[in-house]
Amino acid sequence: xxxxxxxxxxxxxxxxxxxxxxxGVGVLNLRILFGIVIPxxxxxxxxxxxxVRVIDWARSPVPFRIPTTGGQQWTLPxxxxxxxxxxxxxxxxxxxMIFEVLxxxxxxxxxxxxxxxxxxxxxxxxxxxxxxWLAALVFHYSFLVILLRHFRFFMDPIPGFVHILESLxxxxxxxxxxxxxxxxxxxxxxxxxxMVALTYLFLxxxxxxxxxxxxxxxxxxxxxxxxxxxFTGILMRYFLRVDITQVKALAIGLFKFSPxxxxxxxxxxxxHLFIVSVLIAYFPxxxxxxxxxxxxxxxxxxxxxxxxxxxxxxxxxxVKYHTYEEYEDDFRDHMxxxxxxxxxxxxxxxxxxxxx
Amino acid sequence: xxxxxxxxxLSKIDHRPPLMKGWMDTPVDIKQGIxxxxxxAKNLAAVDMPNARDWNxxxxxxxxxxxxxxIVHEGFKDRLGKFRSLKLFMDICVRCGACADKCxxxxxxxxxxxxxxxxxxxLRSVYRKEFTVGGKLFGKVAGARDLTEDVLKEWWYxxxxxxxxxxxxxxCPYGIDTAEVTILGRELTNLLGLNTDWISAPVANCNxxxxxxxxxxxxxxxxxxxFADEIEDxxxxxxxxxxxxxxxxxxxxxxxxxxxxxxxxxxxxxxMMLFHYLESLGLDITWSTYAxxxxxxxxxxSHEMAKRLNAKMYAEAKRLGVKWILGGxxxxxxxxxxxxxxxxxxxxxxxxxxxxxxxxxxxxxxxxTKMVHIIEFTADLIKNNKLKLDPSRNDHLKVTFxxxxxxxxxxxxxxxPRYVVKSVCNNFYEMPPETIKEQTFCCGSGAGLNAGENxxxxxxxxxxxxxxxxxxxDKYGVNMMACICAIDRAVFPTLMEYWVPxxxxxxxxxxxxxxxxxxxxxxxxxxxxxxxxxxxxxxxNV
Numbered sequence: 001x002x003x004x005x006x007x008x009x010x011x012x013x014x015x016x017x018x019x020x021x022x023x024g025v026g027v028l029n030l031r032i033l034f035g036i037v038i039p040x041x042x043x044x045x046x047x048x049x050x051x052v053r054v055i056d057w058a059r060s061p062v063p064f065r066i067p068t069t070g071g072q073q074w075t076l077p078x079x080x081x082x083x084x085x086x087x088x089x090x091x092x093x094x095x096x097m098i099f100e101v102l103x104x105x106x107x108x109x110x111x112x113x114x115x116x117x118x119x120x121x122x123x124x125x126x127x128x129x130x131x132x133w134l135a136a137l138v139f140h141y142s143f144l145v146i147l148l149r150h151f152r153f154f155m156d157p158i159p160g161f162v163h164i165l166e167s168l169x170x171x172x173x174x175x176x177x178x179x180x181x182x183x184x185x186x187x188x189x190x191x192x193x194x195m196v197a198l199t200y201l202f203l204x205x206x207x208x209x210x211x212x213x214x215x216x217x218x219x220x221x222x223x224x225x226x227x228x229x230x231f232t233g234i235l236m237r238y239f240l241r242v243d244i245t246q247v248k249a250l251a252i253g254l255f256k257f258s259p260x261x262x263x264x265x266x267x268x269x270x271x272h273l274f275i276v277s278v279l280i281a282y283f284p285x286x287x288x289x290x291x292x293x294x295x296x297x298x299x300x301x302x303x304x305x306x307x308x309x310x311x312x313x314x315x316x317x318x319v320k321y322h323t324y325e326e327y328e329d330d331f332r333d334h335m336x337x338x339x340x341x342x343x344x345x346x347x348x349x350x351x352x353x354x355x356x
Numbered sequence: 357x358x359x360x361x362x363x364x365x366l367s368k369i370d371h372r373p374p375l376m377k378g379w380m381d382t383p384v385d386i387k388q389g390i391x392x393x394x395x396x397a398k399n400l401a402a403v404d405m406p407n408a409r410d411w412n413x414x415x416x417x418x419x420x421x422x423x424x425x426x427i428v429h430e431g432f433k434d435r436l437g438k439f440r441s442l443k444l445f446m447d448i449c450v451r452c453g454a455c456a457d458k459c460x461x462x463x464x465x466x467x468x469x470x471x472x473x474x475x476x477x478x479l480r481s482v483y484r485k486e487f488t489v490g491g492k493l494f495g496k497v498a499g500a501r502d503l504t505e506d507v508l509k510e511w512w513y514x515x516x517x518x519x520x521x522x523x524x525x526x527x528c529p530y531g532i533d534t535a536e537v538t539i540l541g542r543e544l545t546n547l548l549g550l551n552t553d554w555i556s557a558p559v560a561n562c563n564x565x566x567x568x569x570x571x572x573x574x575x576x577x578x579x580x581x582x583f584a585d586e587i588e589d590x591x592x593x594x595x596x597x598x599x600x601x602x603x604x605x606x607x608x609x610x611x612x613x614x615x616x617x618x619x620x621x622x623x624x625x626x627x628m629m630l631f632h633y634l635e636s637l638g639l640d641i642t643w644s645t646y647a648x649x650x651x652x653x654x655x656x657x658s659h660e661m662a663k664r665l666n667a668k669m670y671a672e673a674k675r676l677g678v679k680w681i682l683g684g685x686x687x688x689x690x691x692x693x694x695x696x697x698x699x700x701x702x703x704x705x706x707x708x709x710x711x712x713x714x715x716x717x718x719x720x721x722x723x724x725t726k727m728v729h730i731i732e733f734t735a736d737l738i739k740n741n742k743l744k745l746d747p748s749r750n751d752h753l754k755v756t757f758x759x760x761x762x763x764x765x766x767x768x769x770x771x772x773p774r775y776v777v778k779s780v781c782n783n784f785y786e787m788p789p790e791t792i793k794e795q796t797f798c799c800g801s802g803a804g805l806n807a808g809e810n811x812x813x814x815x816x817x818x819x820x821x822x823x824x825x826x827x828x829x830d831k832y833g834v835n836m837m838a839c840i841c842a843i844d845r846a847v848f849p850t851l852m853e854y855w856v857p858x859x860x861x862x863x864x865x866x867x868x869x870x871x872x873x874x875x876x877x878x879x880x881x882x883x884x885x886x887x888x889x890x891x892x893x894x895x896x897n898v
Contacts, residue, residue, distance in 0.1 A: 001378045003378075006631075060440040069767055073768030119362070122369070214453060299438060319667065
């Protein structure tokens with residue numbers, strides 16, 4: 001399978017995801033199914049799926065203490081240890097994990113290979129490359145901000161943090177787009193950043209020969225899905241307005257477990273909602289689980305103290321090894337001749353073949 | 357080796373994978389110069405490994421057991437249940453590509469399946485097919501594929517093209533460690549008798565004779581006696597190492613490679629001279645012929661095999677009644693000692709928390725394993741002014757330091773060797789920061805790849821390191837690269853000869869002993885290698 005097939009397959013899958021509610025609600029008017037049943041099923045899949053997955057990971061033990069050490073070990077008192085990159089205890093590990101999870105510290109190390117030949121000889125260089133880190137960070141944080149802003153629809157009254165976020169996020173409110181005068185609501189920075197970061201991550205994937213080669217449909221699909229999610233969201237906010245009061249009534253109903261179908265919400269909303277449903281239902285079965293996996297990663301969440309404190313392997317079992325007695329029996333005469341000390345005197349079991 | 361391409365040829369590397377043909381549709385092509393010979397039946401049988409038989413990787417028929425797929429499936433399942441790392445690393449990769457150009461084998465070969473992400477995908481694709489719902493339902497679309505004989509061959513070919521150096525894992529945002537994938541993948545191949553002979557022979561040797569090279573006890577003693585003669589020639593001082601001596605305070609274990617081949621032998625002489633120097637200060641140390649191997653090729657076979665070979669260290673320490681163990685300069689040896697030994701074969705309650713008999717320093721960081729790295733030991737000696745050193749004896753050298761992968765990324769021993777090197781020489785230059793310390797590049801021959809038949813692979817894998825050495829040679833005139841790994845010492849001379857012939861290789865303790873002023877020694881005119889010291893001849897080396 002080459003990258004074109006992968007992209008087409010994923011694109012097709014996302015198109016189907018968009019068409020299903022378009023027909024389901026737009027033509028067949030299945031509002032209960034798309035407004036209540038599917039969102040609930042998706043949420044259940046999401047939560048149960050994640051819990052099952054994490055429990056499944058956790059059921060496998062961590063037999064060995066295998067942190068990747070990224071700095072100086074804790075050693076002689078006059079040598080400065082690297083507390084974060086080579087943690088010796090829980091505090092260091094905690095800080096390391098916080099940096100990993102919140103700031104993508106390992107990705108920040110990224111460099112890019114520059115290979116060329118000069119005068120017949122190879123030249124290997126490592127160039128500055130923080131764009132992947134930046135795009136990843138922007139994408140994740142925009143997504144988070146957008147998710148939090150959506151609490152405006154889930155809660156009544158609207159929580160304070162949503163107002164704060166909205167005012168921060170909307171500081172570009174005035175004069176950015178010419179459609180300002182057309183009664184179009186303020187532009188959220190996070191919406192734009194999300195789309196830009198996603199687009200970059202997609203283009204990077206197909207532009208860089210190596211990532212193009214390693215990418216699977218499972219890499220394009222979530223990208224396209226979230227792009228579609230953002231696109232329908234933006235459409236709804238700026239162009240194809242829906243009745244927000246009814247949307248909010250539906251959302252609050254869902255969250256209070258007393259859902260009521262609202263009659264007058266446009267199809268675009270159901271498309272948006274269905275995409276979210278597919279995304280969260282897909283989540284536990286996909287690479288998106290990296291969000292939970294990072295917390296369990298044994299190369300990051302363990303301290304490098306296994307010379308100080310014995311790490312226990314729950315399935316450690318005794319093994320048969322070649323004992324000193326067997327060794328001496330094998331070589332006794334030679335050892336005596338060479339003046340090496342032996343446990344037993346000469347003349348014990350005859351020397352066996354000593355050829356390799 | 358004769359047909360290893362010339363550097364000009366070999367450096368024509370294209371890092372762009374094919375545009376239209378996907379990797380799953382590209383079957384493996386096992387190439388001369390890249391693979392190591394298959395494990396011989398006798399070496400597997402010697403340690404009771406399953407499915408021992410003679411086989412040839414380039415022949416069509418690998419003589420697999422009839423139920424090989426079932427064996428792999430069960431083995432995979434078993435390891436998923438035992439190693440959270442494996443399960444996680446199979447599940448959470450997002451294929452961001454951050455690791456892709458971090459691997460020395462990819463940099464040196466351009467073979468896309470040497471990108472760490474793809475090396476792991478070779479296993480992941482089968483994992484998806486056999487253990488995930490999506491993979492079972494959607495097959496190729498979900499990135500899943502059947503475990504066919506071709507896929508197995510591809511596994512073997514690429515699992516034995518990874519040196520488990522962990523450079524990729526440093527850059528992975530989730531800490532996915534290809535070394536872990538390779539280690540467990542190799543365990544699976546070993547269930548089918550598919551090791552390389554360069555690994556299985558040392559394992560069999562080590563099991564019986566106590567060391568990889570198969571040196572028998574009397575020969576081991578002979579070799580060290582020979583070194584004592586050499587030392588006497590250079591210094592006029594006779595050193596007397598002791599062997600298998602009960603009641604000694606410290607047991608010393610180092611890789612056997614340093615007993616066997618230059619330039620590691622000079623490092624070995626370095627240890628002997630250091631110990632001799634310290635005897636009058638209260639050092640009471642013994643070598644062992646039974647536990648005469650610091651390295652562990654079992655670690656390149658399976659966890660169990662590694663544990664079996666490693667068990668001898670504590671067993672011997674117990675038999676001899678020593679207080680603690682001192683370990684020599686070695687790479688993977690120290691990852692094993694740091695991250696596995698105590699878990700496998702501890703607790704070593706019969707030993708005591710290591711204390712330097714010379715300085716009184718308590719090695720608290722080794723209070724459970726009771727095993728100290730000699731570079732920690734020596735750094736402490738120098739810091740406490742216990743060694744009389746004349747660094748000018750290394751003035752004919754312009755030195756750089758190569759961090760070995762495992763002590764760097766599986767332990768974090770970065771500053772100790774630098775402190776020692778800088779204390780024993782006057783000309784020290786670092787290679788570029790992207791190529792040292794935690795970002796260090798592998799020698800290209802670790803994890804059992806230091807054979808002769810895969811020379812092209814070794815020259816390719818060592819290219820990034822050689823390139824950095826070339827840089828400091830051109831810029832500062834560096835002519836010596838110090839390291840703390842026996843495999844480095846065994847393989848770098850060939851690599852440097854190929855890419856940067858002006859740079860030679862030394863162990864840190866060789867440099868220490870050249871600078872070390874022994875009681876009653878003759879005035880030295882040469883170093884241990886017989887090379888004239890600076891000032892004793894008018895050859896200013898630049």
